[in-house]
Amino acid sequence: MKYITIHxxxxxxxxxxxxxxYEAFLELNAGFVQQSVERHCVSYFGYVSGAGxxxxxxxxxxxSHEIYVSSSLVQTDKKLPSFTARHTCFEKFExxxxxxxxxxxxxxxxxxxxxxxxxxxxxxxxxGDYPFYSIESEELHEVGVGPIHAGVIEPGHFRFxxxxxxxxxxxIQLGYQHRGIEKLFVEKKPLAQxxxxxxxxxxxxxxGHSVAFAxxxxxxxxxxxxxxxxxxxxxxxxxxxxxxHTGDLSAVCTDIAxxxxxxxxxxxxxxIINFMQxxxxxxxxxxxxxxxxxxxxxxxxxxxxLTEVLDRFEPDFIEMNxxxxxxxxxxxxxxxxxxxxxxxxxxxxxxxMAARASGLSRDIRKSHPHxxxxxxxxxxxxxxxxxxxxxxxxRKEEVYQSVAYLRKLLEDIPGNAEKxxxxxxxxxxxxxxxxxxxxxxxxxCAVTGxxxxxxxxxxxxxxxxxxxxxxxxxxxxxxxxxxxxxxxxNLSYCGHDL
Amino acid sequence: xxxxLKILFHQGKQYIPDVTTAKVPGIFRGRPVIxxxxxxxxxxxxxxxxxxxSVNPVCIDLGKCTFCGECALMFPExxxxxxDYKISVTERDQLVVKEGADQPLVIDPDKVRKEIRKxxxxxxxxxxxxxxxxxxxxxxxxxxxxVNFDMGRFGIEFVASPRHADGIVITGPITENMAEPLQIxxxxxxxxxxxxxxxxxxxxxxxxxGSPALDRRFIEKYPIDLFVPGNPVHPLxxxxxxxxxxxxxxxxKPQ
Numbered sequence: 001m002k003y004i005t006i007h008x009x010x011x012x013x014x015x016x017x018x019x020x021x022y023e024a025f026l027e028l029n030a031g032f033v034q035q036s037v038e039r040h041c042v043s044y045f046g047y048v049s050g051a052g053x054x055x056x057x058x059x060x061x062x063x064s065h066e067i068y069v070s071s072s073l074v075q076t077d078k079k080l081p082s083f084t085a086r087h088t089c090f091e092k093f094e095x096x097x098x099x100x101x102x103x104x105x106x107x108x109x110x111x112x113x114x115x116x117x118x119x120x121x122x123x124x125x126x127x128g129d130y131p132f133y134s135i136e137s138e139e140l141h142e143v144g145v146g147p148i149h150a151g152v153i154e155p156g157h158f159r160f161x162x163x164x165x166x167x168x169x170x171x172i173q174l175g176y177q178h179r180g181i182e183k184l185f186v187e188k189k190p191l192a193q194x195x196x197x198x199x200x201x202x203x204x205x206x207x208g209h210s211v212a213f214a215x216x217x218x219x220x221x222x223x224x225x226x227x228x229x230x231x232x233x234x235x236x237x238x239x240x241x242x243x244x245h246t247g248d249l250s251a252v253c254t255d256i257a258x259x260x261x262x263x264x265x266x267x268x269x270x271x272i273i274n275f276m277q278x279x280x281x282x283x284x285x286x287x288x289x290x291x292x293x294x295x296x297x298x299x300x301x302x303x304x305x306l307t308e309v310l311d312r313f314e315p316d317f318i319e320m321n322x323x324x325x326x327x328x329x330x331x332x333x334x335x336x337x338x339x340x341x342x343x344x345x346x347x348x349x350x351x352x353m354a355a356r357a358s359g360l361s362r363d364i365r366k367s368h369p370h371x372x373x374x375x376x377x378x379x380x381x382x383x384x385x386x387x388x389x390x391x392x393x394x395r396k397e398e399v400y401q402s403v404a405y406l407r408k409l410l411e412d413i414p415g416n417a418e419k420x421x422x423x424x425x426x427x428x429x430x431x432x433x434x435x436x437x438x439x440x441x442x443x444x445c446a447v448t449g450x451x452x453x454x455x456x457x458x459x460x461x462x463x464x465x466x467x468x469x470x471x472x473x474x475x476x477x478x479x480x481x482x483x484x485x486x487x488x489x490n491l492s493y494c495g496h497d498l
Numbered sequence: 499x500x501x502x503l504k505i506l507f508h509q510g511k512q513y514i515p516d517v518t519t520a521k522v523p524g525i526f527r528g529r530p531v532i533x534x535x536x537x538x539x540x541x542x543x544x545x546x547x548x549x550x551x552s553v554n555p556v557c558i559d560l561g562k563c564t565f566c567g568e569c570a571l572m573f574p575e576x577x578x579x580x581x582d583y584k585i586s587v588t589e590r591d592q593l594v595v596k597e598g599a600d601q602p603l604v605i606d607p608d609k610v611r612k613e614i615r616k617x618x619x620x621x622x623x624x625x626x627x628x629x630x631x632x633x634x635x636x637x638x639x640x641x642x643x644x645v646n647f648d649m650g651r652f653g654i655e656f657v658a659s660p661r662h663a664d665g666i667v668i669t670g671p672i673t674e675n676m677a678e679p680l681q682i683x684x685x686x687x688x689x690x691x692x693x694x695x696x697x698x699x700x701x702x703x704x705x706x707x708g709s710p711a712l713d714r715r716f717i718e719k720y721p722i723d724l725f726v727p728g729n730p731v732h733p734l735x736x737x738x739x740x741x742x743x744x745x746x747x748x749x750x751k752p753q
Contacts, residue, residue: 116675117711118674118709118710118711119710127675128678147676147679148625148627148628148679148683150658150659151640151656151658152626152628152636152639152640152656153628153633153636154628154631154633154636155627155628155629155676155679175675176629176630176673176675176676176679177628177630177631177670177673177675177676178630178673178674178675178711179630179671179673179706179709179711179712180706180709180710180711180712181706183709183710183711184705184706184709190544190547192545192546192547192566192568193547193548193705195547196547196548196564196566196705197705200632200634200699200704200705200706200729201632202632202633203631203632203633203634203635203636203637203730204632204633204634204637206634260502260505260506263509263644263645264505264509266644266645267509267512267644267645267646270512270641270644270646274523274524275524277522277523277524277525277526278523278524278525279524280525281524281525281526281527281565281567281579282527282565282729283638283730283732284634284637284638284730286564286565286566286634286729286730287564287565287566287567287568295571315508316505316508316509319504319505319508320505323501323502323505492633493633494630494631494632494633497675
């Protein structure tokens with residue numbers, strides 16, 4: 001066996017991950033994803049081991065609910081054949097390996113920096129020197145946007161090559177938000193600091209990332225979560241989904257200058273995030289999720305409040321949607337705008353709601369369920385067209401779905417279980433945790449050292465894959481449609497840059 | 499048309515009539531109060547993920563605090579967070595809340611640069627720069643302009659270009675990769691100009707303090723006009739902070 005099969009939130013001794021020579025490692029993993037569209041790479045990372053770099057590749061199989069983990073030890077002095085030449089979904093992972101460790105590839109088509117990480121291999125290269133793709137032509141012009149944008153959003157640079165008003169090509173350069181998070185995970189020791197770090201990876205996905213961290217830490221420590229802990233996490237994840245999807249519907253309306261939709265969806269988000277504040281004291285749920293405990297138990301009183309909030313939210317949300325989805329001026333901006341085909345989505349390894357809008361049924365809640373998702377019997381919302389309309393529809397329907405899940409969960413509130421003590425993580429373990437955040441699949445991986453402390457920590461936000469989907473979506477669209485394409489994805493800069 | 503009016507009607511009244519006295523729902527953690535109760539100082543300090551708690555006497559630095567509430571959960575007798583969201587100040591050391599202190603944090607008009615009130619007393623436009631921010635403070639700053647908080651009614655707005663701005667609002671711990679764009683943006687704002695640090699990450703680096711991937715020299719170089727703590731900042735903290743900086747009392751609309 002050249003690989004080990006694990007499940008979501010499972011820890012195994014690092015020594016049990018089979019190590020193959022690079023050629024066999026490549027064949028194995030490229031073969032996995034080539035064989036079936038149900039498989040995709042959830043994480044592929046490296047860490048320094050002796051004089052070489054140990055590569056670890058994790059392929060998730062959505063049908064069998066398994067994750068295949070394999071590894072290889074390589075030297076950085078010779079060029080390797082790339083995974084990317086076999087399947088595009090490895091593209092960014094290999095660029096990251098190149099940037100961090102200086103591994104070079106003989107046939108990688110797009111070897112460019114990912115985020116100009118502080119501890120990158122080549123410090124001589126700075127973010128101002130990014131090698132943009134350009135085309136020599138008298139007909140074409142370039143438009144540069146960013147890093148600082150016109151709105152109150154995060155920084156990133158977009159370089160468009162346009163033919164008249166039409167976008168021929170978009171290159172997205174990121175890295176401005178790099179805070180050195182993965183390194184801080186290894187350097188910081190107290191659990192309180194690590195948990196705080198996890199919820200600050202991407203503030204709009206505070207629940208998603210902190211649940212991933214908590215689950216990872218618990219499986220490394222051999223901790224079994226009680227039902228009330230899983231319950232609180234499931235509720236928080238679904239509330240986060242409702243809040244952001246609603247907010248993004250507002251943003252999409254803003255970008256098509258539809259004032260009513262913008263205001264109504266905008267204000268509908270408020271009671272949801274204010275409920276989070278009632279529950280845990282923070283509108284973005286920071287401070288709520290901690291490993292090994294239920295910091296703010298979900299009480300009967302809170303359940304009553306949430307029912308009230310949902311009862312008032314739902315009719316207004318439905319009413320506004322009915323109006324929006326029948327409005328010709330809105331639909332003409334949504335339909336056939338920013339199309340990502342199912343083929344492209346699968347090629348680039350797109351995940352989450354963006355993948356589902358393009359016909360790929362990728363959803364961790366179904367394929368690798370955790371917390372209380374197994375009993376919710378989740379069926380992903382999947383659309384076929386891959387345009388802004390599909391992504392807006394996915395958001396709308398996922399809000400309905402989440403509201404229904406919350407109502408179901410509210411029927412039976414578990415009591416607080418007896419407190420178990422959380423041990424420290426075991427020695428020399430590898431573990432992986434997948435969580436379906438509102439954007440999509442969040443993957444955290446960790447390797448512990450001989451003293452049980454974190455030796456490697458790898459974070460992957462869904463945006464890591466999906467930025468490429470945005471770049472593909474805008475091709476052959478009017479440049480004026482860029483804002484709605486962008487908002488229909490609403491990707492994370494900080495989650496990508498780490 | 500009728501449908502639109504119906505939808506409008508169904509929303510009811512959403513705006514907060516008086517942002518200076520509005521109550522926040524739930525267990526919002528604003529300005530803490532530290533009681534003189536004896537407590538194991540070292541254990542208390544160790545609870546804090548960002549080293550915001552110092553001992554002898556016990557103090558909480560709101561510029562470092564992530565408002566996670568861990569200290570108040572572990573030492574409920576010692577530390578209590580009030581729902582007072584008016585925590586914006588003009589001096590960095592005002593953010594250190596001392597044991598026994600239970601007064602609101604106020605902005606001393608004499609400590610505000612003269613030109614701010616003279617020139618910007620009625621309208622204030624900001625350029626927002628996220629320099630490693632995690633999109634939570636950015637989110638809340640956007641919320642300041644929504645139909646609930648409606649900061650625009652005071653003439654305070656975020657604008658698209660530094661050329662149109664009277665100052666910048668910085669979020670995030672300031673990454674090495676954003677240091678130069680931040681400087682360029684600041685230079686493009688016409689003088690006199692204001693700098694506001696919004697959020698714990700911007701004020702002290704927060705949980706990222708000490709990361710080598712940051713470059714915080716910008717903050718040491720220029721005087722900071724307003725510190726707005728929070729993780730993320732609450733819209734009411736921001737709006738009230740800016741209003742006091744401008745020396746304005748918002749007109750109270752009849753209910």
